[in-house]
Amino acid sequence: MQCVSSGYLSEDCSCEATIPSGVVTTAWARERELLGSHEDRFFRFAWRGGVWFAFGVSDGSVRGVYCPTHSAARAERSFAKNFNVAA
Numbered sequence: 001m002q003c004v005s006s007g008y009l010s011e012d013c014s015c016e017a018t019i020p021s022g023v024v025t026t027a028w029a030r031e032r033e034l035l036g037s038h039e040d041r042f043f044r045f046a047w048r049g050g051v052w053f054a055f056g057v058s059d060g061s062v063r064g065v066y067c068p069t070h071s072a073a074r075a076e077r078s079f080a081k082n083f084n085v086a087a
Contacts, residue, residue, distance in 0.1 A: 001062070005070035017067035023047055024065055028056040044071070 001024055003015035027045035032038055038058050044051050050068030053075075057063055066074055 001065050003067040003070055004064040005066055005073075015067055015070055017069070019047060019052060019065060019067075021062070024052070024054055024062045025060065027052075028054065028062050029060065031056065032060070 001019055001021050003017040005015040024045075027047070028043065031043045031045070040055070040057050042053060042055050044053050046052075051071055052068060053066040053071035055063040055065075
């Protein structure tokens with residue numbers, strides 16, 4: 001699976017980072033099993049020293065992933081947005 005980041009906020013090109021789909025679906029299956037929840041939602045998982053961010057679907061598939069770099073940037077934007085709302 002390729003990182004879904006398109007660089008739209010920084011005028012960069014689409015990200016070229018990839019991860020084997022089996023790694024992602026296994027992480028999503030483990031997440032579903034640990035939480036006992038089968039709802040569509042975002043989840044984080046570690047692979048090869050980085051934290052990836054993905055969207056898991058109730059049928060067990062995964063719709064997309066963000067590589068560690070773009071996962072961190074997305075989290076930072078989300079934190080800044082939440083911080084500004086709370087201020």
